[in-house]
Amino acid sequence: MSVFLSSSFIHNIFGGLATGVIYSLVALSLVIIWQSTHVLNFAQGAMAMFATYIGMTEIDRGVGYWWCVIISVAVGMILGGMTERVLIRPLYGKPEINPIVVMVGFLGVLEALASAIWTSTTRNITEPFSQVYYQDHGHLIFLSAFVIFQMVLAIGIMLLVAALFRFTKLGLQLRASALAPEVSRLLGIRVGRMLTIGWMLSAGVGAIAAVIVASGNFGLFPTNMDGIFVAGFIAAAIGGLESPMGAVAGGLLIGLAEQFILAYWSPNVAPLGGIIILVVALMVRPQGLFTKRMSRRV
């Protein structure tokens, strides 16, 4: 058993899944916003980075790690809600390119602001769990407390979001508002409020991803989410943008692909993994691997 767990194959599986869950979280957060407001939020990564800066730098003032996580998520949610209200709401009903342009601009603003406030040097957050691999009779098992923490947290958040959408009154209203806004209003549902809550949820999920990234080897710097956002975006696209399950699966797929390319080919081409999967997926199923219908209703 321990020999098997020490094999490089298992090492790569664990490594790929650990990165993959982060991509899955980012992809999931993009899908939540896309479903409710049909906006591709290009500032998703930057918003999460910004919230993480505000939350995690509280560590400097002696605030405990988990409190900082909670602050980051709360700040992320407030930032998400405000973004919908202030930047996105005036653009409903306008051409779909408008919110994209606004959010790309917002991405630039947030990254510049973060550099100005916190400088662009990488900060390492005191990690809450050890990154040292476990050992079994002298054999390395390629799991550390940190990897377990990141997987459990990410999967826990995904299950929580799924349960919220599936089983709660709020989730039902969120789904209805996204699927049929006008009918929902005729049924007395406050659709505007639901859209704001959707953005808050999404930004909260994004902030969790950024907190995990900042707590690991990668560290925290103003552009630390850029590459991760791209991978998350590709993951969401593979899933078809409409499917939370597809987003999660897409994220894991890209994480694994990158890890195996890194291990058996070259670290320099690892980011290609996601692109290759996207191209293949789009050729096989242009509507996304997990989307049921060929086209969306307008």
Added chain:
Amino acid sequence: MIRVDNLSVNYGAVRALREVGFEAPSGQITAVLGANGAGKTTLLRTISGLVKPRQGAIYIDEFDVVGIATENIARRGVGHVPEGRGVIEELTVEENLRLGALSAQVNLTDALNEEYERFQVLGERRKRHCSTLSGGERQMLAMARALIARPRVLLLDEPSLGLAPQVTAQLMRTIAQLCETENLTVLLVEQNAKSALRIAHRAVVLHLGSVVANGAAADVAADEDLRRYYLGVVTS
């Protein structure tokens, strides 16, 4: 009760409704008739606040709802079954019904059971996705979803559209029954004037956005000219 006063609606330069006025009493069905483009759907959408009028007032039980947000008009007891029924296909029958009950002060379990009793086929299909329902079943679901919130006013936009004649006849009987037992104010928009006039107490005929007739359903049905020119019903 609904009272519409001097209501005008423009779509850009096009006048969709011109100085429309009529009253729909409680406990009665008021049919809104007219050809395509007469302004029937616009009238219902304006009452629900989806369309903002240029002028005029809409009283629901003596309360002017013009300028109030759609969701708040719904919460004041206005149930609107839109054209094409508005059943959310991706959700199950029960989820659609639960949505209808969310904004109302009702006990969910009791309310669901009541609707399943009223429309038994919905009870049998409660876990099914609405994309699997037939046209008649969808219409029943749309009605049940509006009724579950215990509305005082029910706006029905072309409920017979796409239904077989027997299904339409049954649906009209259900509407007549509901109006009586729940003391509803029903505004029934129909192109199918004949089947609507059969159950309506009153009728309003619209032509190019204006009211051309307004009175007891029996009188409208008996008026040969109205029938020929505006309702497209030649033989009786």
